[in-house]
Amino acid sequence: MVKAKYLEIAKAIEAKIMDGTFKKGNPLPDQQTLAKQFNVSRLTVKKALDGLDRKGLIYKQSGLGTFVLGEIPIKEGIDAPANAFIGLRNQMGKEQVSSKVILFSIEFPNEKIQEYLDLKRSEPVYNIRRLRLYNNEPLTLEHTYMPVKLVPDLDQDILLDSIYDYIHEKLNLQFGHAYRRISAVKADEYDEKYLDAKKDDPILELQQIVWLTNGQPIEYSTSKNRYDRRSYITVENNRF
Amino acid sequence: MVKAKYLEIAKAIEAKIMDGTFKKGNPLPDQQTLAKQFNVSRLTVKKALDGLDRKGLIYKQSGLGTFVLGEIPIKEGIDAPANAFIGLRNQMGKEQVSSKVILFSIEFPNEKIQEYLDLKRSEPVYNIRRLRLYNNEPLTLEHTYMPVKLVPDLDQDILLDSIYDYIHEKLNLQFGHAYRRISAVKADEYDEKYLDAKKDDPILELQQIVWLTNGQPIEYSTSKNRYDRRSYITVENNRF
DNA sequence: AAGTGGTCTAGACCACAGA
DNA sequence: CTGTGGTCTAGACCACTTG
Numbered sequence: 001m002v003k004a005k006y007l008e009i010a011k012a013i014e015a016k017i018m019d020g021t022f023k024k025g026n027p028l029p030d031q032q033t034l035a036k037q038f039n040v041s042r043l044t045v046k047k048a049l050d051g052l053d054r055k056g057l058i059y060k061q062s063g064l065g066t067f068v069l070g071e072i073p074i075k076e077g078i079d080a081p082a083n084a085f086i087g088l089r090n091q092m093g094k095e096q097v098s099s100k101v102i103l104f105s106i107e108f109p110n111e112k113i114q115e116y117l118d119l120k121r122s123e124p125v126y127n128i129r130r131l132r133l134y135n136n137e138p139l140t141l142e143h144t145y146m147p148v149k150l151v152p153d154l155d156q157d158i159l160l161d162s163i164y165d166y167i168h169e170k171l172n173l174q175f176g177h178a179y180r181r182i183s184a185v186k187a188d189e190y191d192e193k194y195l196d197a198k199k200d201d202p203i204l205e206l207q208q209i210v211w212l213t214n215g216q217p218i219e220y221s222t223s224k225n226r227y228d229r230r231s232y233i234t235v236e237n238n239r240f
Numbered sequence: 241m242v243k244a245k246y247l248e249i250a251k252a253i254e255a256k257i258m259d260g261t262f263k264k265g266n267p268l269p270d271q272q273t274l275a276k277q278f279n280v281s282r283l284t285v286k287k288a289l290d291g292l293d294r295k296g297l298i299y300k301q302s303g304l305g306t307f308v309l310g311e312i313p314i315k316e317g318i319d320a321p322a323n324a325f326i327g328l329r330n331q332m333g334k335e336q337v338s339s340k341v342i343l344f345s346i347e348f349p350n351e352k353i354q355e356y357l358d359l360k361r362s363e364p365v366y367n368i369r370r371l372r373l374y375n376n377e378p379l380t381l382e383h384t385y386m387p388v389k390l391v392p393d394l395d396q397d398i399l400l401d402s403i404y405d406y407i408h409e410k411l412n413l414q415f416g417h418a419y420r421r422i423s424a425v426k427a428d429e430y431d432e433k434y435l436d437a438k439k440d441d442p443i444l445e446l447q448q449i450v451w452l453t454n455g456q457p458i459e460y461s462t463s464k465n466r467y468d469r470r471s472y473i474t475v476e477n478n479r480f
Numbered sequence: 481a482a483g484t485g486g487t488c489t490a491g492a493c494c495a496c497a498g499a
Numbered sequence: 500c501t502g503t504g505g506t507c508t509a510g511a512c513c514a515c516t517t518g
Contacts, residue, residue, distance in 0.1 A: 004486080005487080005488075006487080006488090010480070030503060031504065041488065041489050041490065042489095042504095043489075043490095044487085046504080047487090047488095049504090056419075056451075059416060059454060060503095061453075061454055061497085061503085062496050062497080062503065062505060063497035063502080063503050064496080064497060064502095064503065064504080065497095065504080066504080069451075070358070083476075085476070174478070175478045176299060176477075176478055177475060177479075178475070178476045178478075179296075179474075179475055180473065180475075181471055181473050182422050182444075182471060182472045183444060183467065183470075183471035183472070184424040184442040184443060184471075185442060185467060200440065201442075202424040202442030202443070202467070203424065203442070204423060204424040211296075213299060213301075213478070214299055215299040215309045227423065227424035227442070230423075231421050231424075232423070233419070233421050234419075235418070235420075236323075236325070236417060236420065238414070238415050238416055238417060238418075238453070239416075240250070240291045240294075244506065244507095245507075246507090270485080271484080271485065272484090280507075281507065281508045286485080287506090289485090300484095300485060301515085301516085302484065302485040302514065303483080303485070303515035303516035304484065304485080305483090305516095306485080
Protein backbone atom coordinates (compact mmCIF):
# COMPACT_ATOMS: atom_id res chain seq x y z
CA MET A 1 0.00 0.00 0.00
CA VAL A 2 1.70 3.17 -1.22
CA LYS A 3 -0.84 5.64 0.12
CA ALA A 4 -3.74 5.29 2.49
CA LYS A 5 -6.94 4.45 0.64
CA TYR A 6 -8.92 7.19 2.33
CA LEU A 7 -6.45 9.78 1.06
CA GLU A 8 -6.75 8.49 -2.47
CA ILE A 9 -10.52 8.52 -2.24
CA ALA A 10 -10.57 12.04 -0.84
CA LYS A 11 -8.35 13.18 -3.69
CA ALA A 12 -10.58 11.49 -6.25
CA ILE A 13 -13.74 13.06 -4.84
CA GLU A 14 -12.12 16.48 -4.55
CA ALA A 15 -11.06 16.22 -8.18
CA LYS A 16 -14.62 15.42 -9.22
CA ILE A 17 -15.88 18.44 -7.32
CA MET A 18 -13.29 20.65 -8.97
CA ASP A 19 -13.95 19.44 -12.50
CA GLY A 20 -17.72 19.75 -12.07
CA THR A 21 -18.67 16.08 -12.03
CA PHE A 22 -20.09 16.73 -8.57
CA LYS A 23 -21.75 20.14 -8.70
CA LYS A 24 -22.27 22.75 -6.00
CA GLY A 25 -25.44 22.15 -4.02
CA ASN A 26 -25.92 18.63 -5.37
CA PRO A 27 -25.75 15.52 -3.24
CA LEU A 28 -22.86 13.10 -3.50
CA PRO A 29 -23.63 9.42 -3.91
CA ASP A 30 -24.29 7.90 -0.48
CA GLN A 31 -21.46 6.36 1.48
CA GLN A 32 -22.50 2.80 0.77
CA THR A 33 -22.51 3.44 -2.97
CA LEU A 34 -19.16 5.19 -2.86
CA ALA A 35 -17.78 2.30 -0.83
CA LYS A 36 -18.82 -0.13 -3.55
CA GLN A 37 -17.48 2.11 -6.32
CA PHE A 38 -14.09 2.40 -4.66
CA ASN A 39 -14.21 -1.17 -3.42
CA VAL A 40 -13.60 -0.28 0.23
CA SER A 41 -15.61 -0.36 3.43
CA ARG A 42 -18.00 2.43 4.32
CA LEU A 43 -15.79 3.57 7.18
CA THR A 44 -12.96 4.26 4.77
CA VAL A 45 -15.24 6.38 2.62
CA LYS A 46 -16.46 8.21 5.71
CA LYS A 47 -12.90 8.99 6.73
CA ALA A 48 -12.28 10.57 3.34
CA LEU A 49 -15.49 12.60 3.58
CA ASP A 50 -14.63 13.73 7.11
CA GLY A 51 -11.46 15.33 5.79
CA LEU A 52 -13.27 17.12 2.98
CA ASP A 53 -15.83 18.27 5.53
CA ARG A 54 -13.12 19.82 7.68
CA LYS A 55 -11.73 21.56 4.62
CA GLY A 56 -15.15 23.10 4.03
CA LEU A 57 -15.64 21.42 0.66
CA ILE A 58 -18.72 19.40 1.57
CA TYR A 59 -21.20 19.12 4.37
CA LYS A 60 -22.96 16.06 5.65
CA GLN A 61 -26.24 15.78 7.43
CA SER A 62 -27.41 12.64 9.07
CA GLY A 63 -30.60 11.42 7.47
CA LEU A 64 -30.21 13.65 4.45
CA GLY A 65 -26.97 13.06 2.65
CA THR A 66 -23.71 14.69 1.69
CA PHE A 67 -23.68 17.88 -0.34
CA VAL A 68 -21.12 19.82 -2.29
CA LEU A 69 -20.43 23.31 -0.96
CA GLY A 70 -19.56 26.23 -3.14
CA GLU A 71 -16.32 27.94 -3.79
CA ILE A 72 -15.20 30.56 -1.35
CA PRO A 73 -16.23 33.97 -2.61
CA ILE A 74 -14.14 36.89 -1.26
CA LYS A 75 -11.12 37.22 -3.48
CA GLU A 76 -9.43 40.38 -4.52
CA GLY A 77 -6.37 41.23 -6.55
CA ILE A 78 -3.25 39.36 -5.60
CA ASP A 79 -4.60 37.73 -2.46
CA ALA A 80 -3.06 34.38 -1.88
CA PRO A 81 -4.37 31.76 0.52
CA ALA A 82 -1.88 32.44 3.28
CA ASN A 83 -0.84 28.93 4.12
CA ALA A 84 1.77 28.50 6.79
CA PHE A 85 2.92 25.25 5.27
CA ILE A 86 3.71 26.41 1.76
CA GLY A 87 6.40 28.90 0.91
CA LEU A 88 5.67 32.21 -0.76
CA ARG A 89 7.17 31.09 -4.08
CA ASN A 90 4.88 28.07 -4.13
CA GLN A 91 1.85 30.18 -3.22
CA MET A 92 2.33 32.96 -5.71
CA GLY A 93 4.40 31.39 -8.45
CA LYS A 94 8.13 30.85 -8.80
CA GLU A 95 8.26 33.20 -11.79
CA GLN A 96 6.73 36.11 -9.93
CA VAL A 97 8.48 35.86 -6.58
CA SER A 98 12.14 36.69 -6.09
CA SER A 99 14.19 37.27 -2.96
CA LYS A 100 16.96 39.51 -1.79
CA VAL A 101 18.99 38.31 1.18
CA ILE A 102 19.63 41.17 3.58
CA LEU A 103 21.09 39.18 6.46
CA PHE A 104 22.15 35.58 6.89
CA SER A 105 24.01 34.67 10.04
CA ILE A 106 24.31 32.09 12.78
CA GLU A 107 24.01 33.08 16.40
CA PHE A 108 23.00 31.90 19.85
CA PRO A 109 19.34 32.54 20.57
CA ASN A 110 18.20 35.21 23.00
CA GLU A 111 15.68 34.33 25.70
CA LYS A 112 12.62 35.03 23.60
CA ILE A 113 13.86 32.84 20.74
CA GLN A 114 14.85 30.12 23.20
CA GLU A 115 11.30 30.08 24.46
CA TYR A 116 9.62 30.16 21.06
CA LEU A 117 11.84 27.47 19.56
CA ASP A 118 12.27 25.42 22.74
CA LEU A 119 16.08 25.68 22.65
CA LYS A 120 18.96 25.94 25.09
CA ARG A 121 21.17 29.01 25.01
CA SER A 122 23.91 26.85 23.50
CA GLU A 123 21.93 25.67 20.50
CA PRO A 124 22.56 27.99 17.54
CA VAL A 125 19.93 29.40 15.22
CA TYR A 126 19.97 30.93 11.77
CA ASN A 127 19.04 34.59 11.70
CA ILE A 128 17.70 35.46 8.26
CA ARG A 129 16.28 38.65 6.83
CA ARG A 130 14.92 38.52 3.33
CA LEU A 131 13.07 40.98 1.16
CA ARG A 132 10.53 39.19 -1.00
CA LEU A 133 9.52 40.80 -4.27
CA TYR A 134 6.47 40.14 -6.38
CA ASN A 135 7.04 41.04 -10.03
CA ASN A 136 10.06 42.97 -8.81
CA GLU A 137 7.97 45.13 -6.49
CA PRO A 138 8.72 44.90 -2.76
CA LEU A 139 6.07 42.84 -0.99
CA THR A 140 7.27 41.42 2.30
CA LEU A 141 10.14 41.85 4.69
CA GLU A 142 10.76 38.54 6.44
CA HIS A 143 12.75 37.93 9.58
CA THR A 144 13.21 34.25 10.32
CA TYR A 145 14.87 32.18 13.06
CA MET A 146 15.42 28.45 12.61
CA PRO A 147 17.34 25.97 14.75
CA VAL A 148 20.55 24.89 13.03
CA LYS A 149 20.20 21.35 14.39
CA LEU A 150 16.93 20.85 12.49
CA VAL A 151 17.95 22.52 9.23
CA PRO A 152 21.58 21.64 8.53
CA ASP A 153 23.59 23.07 5.65
CA LEU A 154 21.38 26.00 4.81
CA ASP A 155 23.09 28.33 2.34
CA GLN A 156 22.51 31.42 0.23
CA ASP A 157 21.38 29.44 -2.82
CA ILE A 158 18.60 27.87 -0.81
CA LEU A 159 17.58 31.25 0.58
CA LEU A 160 17.20 32.57 -2.96
CA ASP A 161 15.17 29.54 -3.97
CA SER A 162 12.77 28.11 -1.38
CA ILE A 163 13.54 27.20 2.21
CA TYR A 164 10.27 25.29 2.35
CA ASP A 165 11.16 23.10 -0.62
CA TYR A 166 14.54 22.37 0.97
CA ILE A 167 12.92 21.36 4.26
CA HIS A 168 10.29 19.20 2.61
CA GLU A 169 12.11 17.65 -0.30
CA LYS A 170 15.72 17.47 0.82
CA LEU A 171 15.32 17.02 4.56
CA ASN A 172 12.02 15.14 4.35
CA LEU A 173 10.48 17.02 7.25
CA GLN A 174 6.73 17.58 7.59
CA PHE A 175 5.10 20.62 9.10
CA GLY A 176 2.50 19.88 11.74
CA HIS A 177 0.84 23.01 13.02
CA ALA A 178 1.44 26.72 13.16
CA TYR A 179 0.51 29.51 15.52
CA ARG A 180 0.01 32.87 13.86
CA ARG A 181 -0.59 36.36 15.14
CA ILE A 182 -1.65 39.01 12.67
CA SER A 183 -1.62 42.70 13.49
CA ALA A 184 -1.35 46.14 11.94
CA VAL A 185 1.53 48.45 12.79
CA LYS A 186 3.05 51.68 11.56
CA ALA A 187 5.97 51.52 9.16
CA ASP A 188 9.42 51.92 10.72
CA GLU A 189 12.68 52.96 9.03
CA TYR A 190 13.36 49.43 7.79
CA ASP A 191 9.97 49.29 6.14
CA GLU A 192 10.53 52.68 4.55
CA LYS A 193 13.89 51.57 3.24
CA TYR A 194 13.05 48.13 1.94
CA LEU A 195 9.31 48.13 1.29
CA ASP A 196 9.22 51.66 -0.13
CA ALA A 197 6.66 52.47 2.55
CA LYS A 198 5.93 56.03 3.49
CA LYS A 199 6.38 57.16 7.07
CA ASP A 200 3.56 55.79 9.25
CA ASP A 201 2.03 53.80 6.39
CA PRO A 202 0.08 50.82 7.68
CA ILE A 203 2.01 47.57 7.65
CA LEU A 204 0.38 44.16 7.94
CA GLU A 205 2.51 42.11 10.30
CA LEU A 206 2.50 38.36 10.81
CA GLN A 207 4.29 36.58 13.63
CA GLN A 208 4.35 32.83 13.54
CA ILE A 209 5.76 29.73 15.11
CA VAL A 210 5.74 26.59 12.99
CA TRP A 211 6.10 23.08 14.41
CA LEU A 212 7.01 19.81 12.74
CA THR A 213 4.62 16.88 13.00
CA ASN A 214 6.80 15.56 15.81
CA GLY A 215 6.16 18.65 17.88
CA GLN A 216 9.55 20.33 17.47
CA PRO A 217 9.40 24.06 16.72
CA ILE A 218 11.24 24.71 13.47
CA GLU A 219 10.55 28.37 12.74
CA TYR A 220 9.84 31.65 14.44
CA SER A 221 9.35 34.50 12.02
CA THR A 222 7.83 37.88 11.48
CA SER A 223 6.68 39.09 8.08
CA LYS A 224 5.95 42.73 7.41
CA ASN A 225 3.78 43.33 4.37
CA ARG A 226 2.89 46.42 2.41
CA TYR A 227 -0.74 47.07 3.30
CA ASP A 228 -1.76 47.63 -0.30
CA ARG A 229 -0.27 44.45 -1.68
CA ARG A 230 -1.13 41.64 0.67
CA SER A 231 -3.74 40.27 3.02
CA TYR A 232 -4.04 36.98 4.86
CA ILE A 233 -6.73 34.44 4.30
CA THR A 234 -7.76 31.60 6.56
CA VAL A 235 -10.47 28.99 6.64
CA GLU A 236 -11.48 28.05 10.14
CA ASN A 237 -13.45 25.05 11.11
CA ASN A 238 -15.72 24.22 13.96
CA ARG A 239 -15.50 20.44 13.61
CA PHE A 240 -13.72 18.30 16.14
CA MET B 241 -25.97 7.57 24.46
CA VAL B 242 -26.03 11.28 25.29
CA LYS B 243 -22.68 12.16 23.74
CA ALA B 244 -20.31 10.32 21.50
CA LYS B 245 -17.79 8.34 23.50
CA TYR B 246 -14.83 9.69 21.59
CA LEU B 247 -15.83 13.24 22.53
CA GLU B 248 -16.06 12.33 26.19
CA ILE B 249 -12.67 10.63 26.04
CA ALA B 250 -11.09 13.59 24.27
CA LYS B 251 -12.49 15.89 26.94
CA ALA B 252 -11.20 13.66 29.71
CA ILE B 253 -7.71 13.48 28.22
CA GLU B 254 -7.62 17.21 27.54
CA ALA B 255 -8.58 17.83 31.15
CA LYS B 256 -5.73 15.63 32.35
CA ILE B 257 -3.31 17.56 30.16
CA MET B 258 -4.59 20.86 31.51
CA ASP B 259 -4.44 19.85 35.16
CA GLY B 260 -0.96 18.39 34.77
CA THR B 261 -1.74 14.70 35.17
CA PHE B 262 -0.27 14.30 31.69
CA LYS B 263 2.74 16.60 31.50
CA LYS B 264 4.29 18.39 28.55
CA GLY B 265 6.81 16.22 26.72
CA ASN B 266 5.70 13.05 28.46
CA PRO B 267 4.09 10.13 26.68
CA LEU B 268 0.44 9.30 27.12
CA PRO B 269 -0.51 5.72 27.92
CA ASP B 270 -0.69 3.71 24.71
CA GLN B 271 -3.96 3.40 22.84
CA GLN B 272 -4.61 -0.17 23.97
CA THR B 273 -4.23 0.80 27.62
CA LEU B 274 -6.44 3.86 27.23
CA ALA B 275 -9.02 1.70 25.48
CA LYS B 276 -9.13 -0.64 28.48
CA GLN B 277 -9.26 2.25 30.95
CA PHE B 278 -12.19 3.87 29.18
CA ASN B 279 -13.71 0.50 28.35
CA VAL B 280 -13.95 1.16 24.63
CA SER B 281 -12.29 -0.15 21.49
CA ARG B 282 -8.92 1.14 20.39
CA LEU B 283 -10.45 2.86 17.34
CA THR B 284 -12.59 5.02 19.59
CA VAL B 285 -9.55 6.09 21.55
CA LYS B 286 -7.72 6.84 18.33
CA LYS B 287 -10.59 9.02 17.14
CA ALA B 288 -10.34 11.06 20.32
CA LEU B 289 -6.56 11.40 19.95
CA ASP B 290 -6.93 12.41 16.29
CA GLY B 291 -9.00 15.38 17.37
CA LEU B 292 -6.50 16.46 20.00
CA ASP B 293 -3.77 16.06 17.41
CA ARG B 294 -5.56 18.43 15.03
CA LYS B 295 -5.93 20.93 17.84
CA GLY B 296 -2.16 20.83 18.33
CA LEU B 297 -2.38 19.47 21.89
CA ILE B 298 -0.57 16.19 21.29
CA TYR B 299 1.44 14.51 18.60
CA LYS B 300 1.61 10.88 17.70
CA GLN B 301 4.34 8.96 16.03
CA SER B 302 3.93 5.47 14.76
CA GLY B 303 6.28 3.12 16.54
CA LEU B 304 7.02 5.61 19.31
CA GLY B 305 3.93 6.74 21.10
CA THR B 306 1.76 9.76 21.80
CA PHE B 307 3.22 12.83 23.47
CA VAL B 308 1.87 15.93 25.13
CA LEU B 309 2.77 19.18 23.40
CA GLY B 310 3.36 22.46 25.18
CA GLU B 311 1.28 25.57 25.47
CA ILE B 312 1.43 28.09 22.70
CA PRO B 313 3.88 30.87 23.55
CA ILE B 314 3.27 34.24 21.76
CA LYS B 315 0.79 36.21 23.81
CA GLU B 316 0.71 39.93 24.33
CA GLY B 317 -1.60 42.31 26.12
CA ILE B 318 -5.25 42.03 25.29
CA ASP B 319 -4.84 39.54 22.48
CA ALA B 320 -7.72 37.20 22.27
CA PRO B 321 -7.78 33.97 20.33
CA ALA B 322 -9.81 35.34 17.44
CA ASN B 323 -12.33 32.59 17.05
CA ALA B 324 -14.93 33.04 14.36
CA PHE B 325 -17.38 30.87 16.27
CA ILE B 326 -17.47 32.75 19.55
CA GLY B 327 -18.74 36.27 19.97
CA LEU B 328 -16.55 39.08 21.21
CA ARG B 329 -18.28 39.21 24.59
CA ASN B 330 -17.58 35.52 25.14
CA GLN B 331 -13.95 35.91 24.07
CA MET B 332 -13.06 38.92 26.13
CA GLY B 333 -15.54 38.85 29.00
CA LYS B 334 -19.11 40.08 29.28
CA GLU B 335 -18.10 42.61 31.90
CA GLN B 336 -15.47 44.25 29.74
CA VAL B 337 -17.23 44.37 26.40
CA SER B 338 -20.14 46.68 25.66
CA SER B 339 -21.80 47.69 22.41
CA LYS B 340 -23.31 50.75 20.83
CA VAL B 341 -25.75 50.20 17.99
CA ILE B 342 -25.10 52.69 15.20
CA LEU B 343 -27.38 51.21 12.58
CA PHE B 344 -29.96 48.44 12.60
CA SER B 345 -32.11 48.05 9.51
CA ILE B 346 -33.61 45.52 7.15
CA GLU B 347 -33.01 45.79 3.45
CA PHE B 348 -32.73 43.82 0.23
CA PRO B 349 -29.18 42.63 -0.45
CA ASN B 350 -27.05 44.16 -3.18
CA GLU B 351 -25.26 41.90 -5.64
CA LYS B 352 -22.16 41.44 -3.53
CA ILE B 353 -24.17 40.43 -0.46
CA GLN B 354 -26.36 38.15 -2.57
CA GLU B 355 -23.22 36.36 -3.70
CA TYR B 356 -21.60 36.13 -0.28
CA LEU B 357 -24.75 34.95 1.50
CA ASP B 358 -26.12 32.90 -1.41
CA LEU B 359 -29.41 34.85 -1.48
CA LYS B 360 -31.92 36.05 -4.05
CA ARG B 361 -32.52 39.77 -4.43
CA SER B 362 -35.90 39.29 -2.78
CA GLU B 363 -34.56 37.76 0.44
CA PRO B 364 -34.04 40.48 3.04
CA VAL B 365 -30.98 40.87 5.25
CA TYR B 366 -30.25 42.70 8.46
CA ASN B 367 -27.76 45.52 8.07
CA ILE B 368 -26.08 46.15 11.41
CA ARG B 369 -23.33 48.52 12.45
CA ARG B 370 -22.08 48.28 16.00
CA LEU B 371 -19.25 49.91 17.86
CA ARG B 372 -17.72 47.48 20.34
CA LEU B 373 -16.02 48.89 23.40
CA TYR B 374 -13.51 47.21 25.69
CA ASN B 375 -13.52 48.76 29.16
CA ASN B 376 -15.40 51.67 27.59
CA GLU B 377 -12.61 52.31 25.07
CA PRO B 378 -13.49 51.96 21.38
CA LEU B 379 -12.10 48.70 20.00
CA THR B 380 -13.89 47.54 16.89
CA LEU B 381 -16.34 48.87 14.36
CA GLU B 382 -18.43 45.99 13.06
CA HIS B 383 -20.58 45.93 9.96
CA THR B 384 -22.67 42.78 9.70
CA TYR B 385 -25.15 41.34 7.22
CA MET B 386 -27.31 38.35 8.13
CA PRO B 387 -30.21 36.74 6.26
CA VAL B 388 -33.50 37.44 8.00
CA LYS B 389 -34.82 33.99 7.13
CA LEU B 390 -32.07 32.32 9.19
CA VAL B 391 -32.14 34.69 12.16
CA PRO B 392 -35.76 35.64 12.84
CA ASP B 393 -36.84 38.17 15.44
CA LEU B 394 -33.53 39.90 15.96
CA ASP B 395 -33.94 43.05 18.03
CA GLN B 396 -31.95 45.81 19.73
CA ASP B 397 -31.76 43.96 23.05
CA ILE B 398 -30.03 41.05 21.38
CA LEU B 399 -27.65 43.41 19.57
CA LEU B 400 -26.62 44.87 22.92
CA ASP B 401 -26.13 41.42 24.40
CA SER B 402 -24.69 38.73 22.13
CA ILE B 403 -25.91 37.79 18.66
CA TYR B 404 -23.86 34.63 18.89
CA ASP B 405 -25.55 33.46 22.08
CA TYR B 406 -28.94 34.12 20.49
CA ILE B 407 -28.04 32.09 17.43
CA HIS B 408 -26.62 29.20 19.43
CA GLU B 409 -28.87 29.03 22.45
CA LYS B 410 -32.20 30.34 21.23
CA LEU B 411 -32.13 29.27 17.60
CA ASN B 412 -30.01 26.16 18.17
CA LEU B 413 -27.89 26.74 15.11
CA GLN B 414 -24.30 25.51 14.84
CA PHE B 415 -21.53 27.27 12.99
CA GLY B 416 -19.61 25.08 10.58
CA HIS B 417 -16.76 26.94 8.98
CA ALA B 418 -15.64 30.47 8.31
CA TYR B 419 -13.63 32.21 5.65
CA ARG B 420 -11.62 35.17 6.85
CA ARG B 421 -9.55 37.80 5.13
CA ILE B 422 -7.33 40.01 7.24
CA SER B 423 -5.73 43.15 5.94
CA ALA B 424 -4.38 46.51 7.00
CA VAL B 425 -5.93 49.74 5.75
CA LYS B 426 -5.80 53.44 6.48
CA ALA B 427 -8.42 54.93 8.77
CA ASP B 428 -11.35 56.62 7.06
CA GLU B 429 -13.74 59.25 8.47
CA TYR B 430 -15.90 56.59 10.15
CA ASP B 431 -12.89 55.17 11.94
CA GLU B 432 -11.81 58.63 13.03
CA LYS B 433 -15.27 59.33 14.35
CA TYR B 434 -16.04 56.10 16.15
CA LEU B 435 -12.68 54.50 16.91
CA ASP B 436 -10.97 57.78 17.84
CA ALA B 437 -8.40 56.97 15.19
CA LYS B 438 -6.16 59.68 13.80
CA LYS B 439 -6.16 60.40 10.09
CA ASP B 440 -4.33 57.62 8.21
CA ASP B 441 -3.77 55.56 11.36
CA PRO B 442 -3.39 51.87 10.55
CA ILE B 443 -6.59 49.87 10.94
CA LEU B 444 -6.68 46.08 11.17
CA GLU B 445 -9.57 44.93 9.04
CA LEU B 446 -11.26 41.53 9.06
CA GLN B 447 -13.75 40.40 6.45
CA GLN B 448 -15.49 37.13 7.03
CA ILE B 449 -18.19 34.80 5.84
CA VAL B 450 -19.52 32.30 8.35
CA TRP B 451 -21.45 29.18 7.40
CA LEU B 452 -23.69 26.91 9.45
CA THR B 453 -22.88 23.21 9.65
CA ASN B 454 -25.50 22.66 6.96
CA GLY B 455 -23.59 24.86 4.54
CA GLN B 456 -25.87 27.90 4.60
CA PRO B 457 -24.03 31.21 4.87
CA ILE B 458 -25.29 33.06 7.93
CA GLU B 459 -23.01 36.08 8.19
CA TYR B 460 -20.97 38.42 6.10
CA SER B 461 -19.19 41.04 8.12
CA THR B 462 -16.28 43.43 8.26
CA SER B 463 -14.60 44.43 11.50
CA LYS B 464 -12.29 47.41 11.69
CA ASN B 465 -9.98 47.36 14.70
CA ARG B 466 -7.74 49.94 16.27
CA TYR B 467 -4.23 48.78 15.41
CA ASP B 468 -2.96 49.28 18.94
CA ARG B 469 -5.68 47.32 20.69
CA ARG B 470 -6.24 44.15 18.77
CA SER B 471 -4.61 41.44 16.71
CA TYR B 472 -5.86 38.15 15.35
CA ILE B 473 -4.58 34.77 16.34
CA THR B 474 -5.02 31.49 14.50
CA VAL B 475 -3.77 27.97 14.87
CA GLU B 476 -3.43 26.21 11.56
CA ASN B 477 -3.03 22.54 11.05
CA ASN B 478 -1.46 20.46 8.36
CA ARG B 479 -3.29 17.22 9.16
CA PHE B 480 -5.94 15.86 6.83
C1' DA C 481 11.60 -9.39 18.70
C1' DA C 482 8.36 -6.52 20.98
C1' DG C 483 5.69 -2.54 21.21
C1' DT C 484 3.80 1.49 19.11
C1' DG C 485 0.37 3.96 16.13
C1' DG C 486 -2.01 3.61 11.16
C1' DT C 487 -5.23 1.45 8.35
C1' DC C 488 -8.94 -1.41 7.03
C1' DT C 489 -12.87 -4.67 7.24
C1' DA C 490 -17.65 -6.56 8.08
C1' DG C 491 -21.18 -6.05 10.67
C1' DA C 492 -24.15 -3.90 13.97
C1' DC C 493 -27.12 -0.45 16.08
C1' DC C 494 -28.46 4.42 16.52
C1' DA C 495 -30.66 9.09 15.36
C1' DC C 496 -32.56 11.73 12.01
C1' DA C 497 -35.17 13.27 7.69
C1' DG C 498 -38.66 12.66 4.43
C1' DA C 499 -42.46 10.37 2.01
C1' DC D 500 -41.08 2.73 6.64
C1' DT D 501 -36.78 3.50 4.16
C1' DG D 502 -32.53 5.58 3.44
C1' DT D 503 -29.14 8.57 5.15
C1' DG D 504 -24.94 9.55 7.96
C1' DG D 505 -22.84 8.70 13.01
C1' DT D 506 -20.84 5.61 16.11
C1' DC D 507 -18.76 1.54 17.84
C1' DT D 508 -16.69 -3.14 18.07
C1' DA D 509 -13.30 -7.05 17.53
C1' DG D 510 -9.97 -8.49 15.00
C1' DA D 511 -6.45 -8.27 11.59
C1' DC D 512 -2.31 -6.76 9.20
C1' DC D 513 1.01 -3.10 8.28
C1' DA D 514 5.10 0.20 8.96
C1' DC D 515 7.92 2.09 12.07
C1' DT D 516 11.05 2.54 16.32
C1' DT D 517 13.80 0.68 19.79
C1' DG D 518 16.32 -2.87 22.03
